[in-house]
Structures are given as structure tokens and as C-alpha cells.
Amino acid sequence: MHVMQYEITFPADYDMGVIRERVATRHTFTDAFEGLGVKAYLMREKGVDGSPVNAYAPLYLWRTPEGMNTFLWGPAFQGLSADFGRPVVQHWAGAAYAEGPAVSTAARTAVRRRTPIEPDAELSEVLAQSVHEIEQLGVLDGVLLAAAAVDPRTWELLTFSVWDHDSPKAPGDIYQVLHLSQPERDLLPRVRHW
Template sequence: MHAMQYELTLPADYDMRVIRDRVARRGRLLDDWDGLGFKAYLARERGLRGSPVNQYAPFYLWNTVDGMNAFLWGGGFQGLSDDFGRPSVRQWTGLAYEEGGGAHARFAVRRRQPVPDCEPPAGTVEEAVREVRRLAAQDGALLAAAAVDTSRWELVHFSLWEHDTPKAGGDLFEVLHLSAPGRDRLSRGRRW
């Protein structure tokens, strides 16, 4: 499992209907992408739900590196780059994934945190696995995942929710669309 995200932080007066319309037109193009667990098309609007910015920031969980590479190098990513310029793409190695009982993804929470230098990373990673289980068990949670970027020693926690009052801390996004062709094939639990 591999996590991936890029962020387009847009001007404060940007009309976010442009992003909503784009997702409405193009979001379904990944509904059957080979190797994709899911892509959550995420947006935040400045001044809504505490967001300081307008942002489009899709989050992906990939079942296969081949699927991710086909997206990045085989044309899926090029449309975004053509329209907005090529953003930096963050990647994390998957640590844990769990399904919740929620039915519809309406909101997402993403929290990034450093892996502390002063303690062995194994303890921090085990805590991340426990947090995935805790989040997935909450009312309204659709799923939860954790991953790590060892080049920055950064954890990312990601969860999808039915409501805008999730029991998770972090940046709150609205889910504009969810493409999930391989979600049922994402391995649950700890990934080692």
C-alpha cells in the first residue's frame, strides 16, 4: 500500500466552483483505474470549517506501484499538470489500513506529524497503527489509514467520514468524489 497526495493551494479569491466542476466532469475517470485502492477528491474553502486556504488536495491509496506509476507517467496526472502546473507529489509507505462502518464519504481528515528524533521510530509507528484502529471504530468513519515518509520522518494519518464533526484531529476536507476501484483489495491491519 502506498499513499500519495499533492496540494494545489489557490488564491484567496479563487472561485472553488472551478474545482467542483472539474471533479464533476473528470472524477469518474479513475473509477476503474487498475492498481488504485481509492482516490478521495478533496477540497477546502477559505473561511469554511476553519480552513485558512482554498485548496484542492486529492489523496490516494494505491494497491500497486504499477498503478501509481501508470497514473503519474501514463497520462492520468498530465491533465492536472496541463491545467495547473506540475505540483510536488508527496508519497508515503503504508503502515496500516482499516475499514469503518460508515457508508458515504463526505469529509476527510488528514494529519501529518513528525516521527520524533528522541525515541525509536517503532514505538511511534505502533501508536499510528493503534490510532488507525481507533479511528476506524468511531461512529461515522468509513476508513482510516496511516503511512510514513522516511525521507522526512513524517507520519500521515488519513480518514474518511460521513459527517463534518469527525473524531480525528487535523485538516478537514470536503470529499467531492471518491473513486474506489480497488478499495476492497486494500490489505487491512498492520502492513509488516
């Protein structure tokens, strides 16, 4: 699994209805995208759930690198870049994935936490703890899915979860989920990825 996210921030007075409309009219493109496990169309609004910014920040769980590359070099990403400028694309190597008891319900919120990995930390212990955290998130009421990943360039741990309600029980930045594409979710490897 490869995790990918880009974040486009907007001025405080930006009409986020533009983003809602964009997602509502274009999400079908990824609903059957080959190689894509899950795409969470995420949005933050200034002043909502503690957000300091307006932002569009979709997060992807790619099943294959070919799917990710096809998306990045293809017309959808080029269209986004033409409309908003080409964003920096962050990516992480998948470490763990779990599905929760609410996997068949509608997604409402997501939580993303980014944690630096200390230089002297034992990587196997950090990753074992992240797997344990994903397993624990995966059994909570309201969780659709949870994932952990690592950026080995910056040594950052990413923890991500999707919830079916507006009060997620996980620390991190809270996002509204505008749509959840999941064409190959059932093919994502479960729990530990090494």
C-alpha cells in the same frame, strides 16, 4: 499500500466551483483505475472548517506501485499539470489501513494530520501507536476508512480518515470530499503493513 497526495493552492478569491465541476466531470477516470485502492477528491475552502487557503488536494491509497506510476506518467496527471502546473507529489509508505462501520455510505469529510517523528523516537513504538490509532478510528461511528503512513525521507507520520458527516472526531486539517473512487479498496491490506 502507497499513499500519495498533491495540493494545489489557489488565491483567496478563486471560484472553487471550477474544482467542483472538474471533479464532477472527470472522476469516472479513476473509478476503475487498476492498482488504485482509493482516491479521495479533497478540497478546502478559505474560511470553511478553519482552512486558511483554497486548495485542491486529492489523496490516493495505491494498492500497487505500478498503478501509481501509470497514473503519474499518464494523461490524467499530465492534464492536471497542463491546467495548474506540475505539483509536488508527496508520498508515504503505508503503515496501517482499516475500514469503519460507515464504509458503505457516502463520504462527506476527510481529516489529514501530519506529525513529525522525533529523531530519538523508537520507530517500532511510533508505528505500533499509529496502528492502534487506526484501529480505534476504524470503530467510530461515521468512519468509512482510516490509514496511516510514514515518509522515511522527512520522518513524518500521516494519519488520514474519511467520514460520512461534517463533524469528524479526529484532529487535523478538515477537507470536503467531492468524490471517493474506490476501484480496489477491498484489496487493500488491512491493519498493520509490516
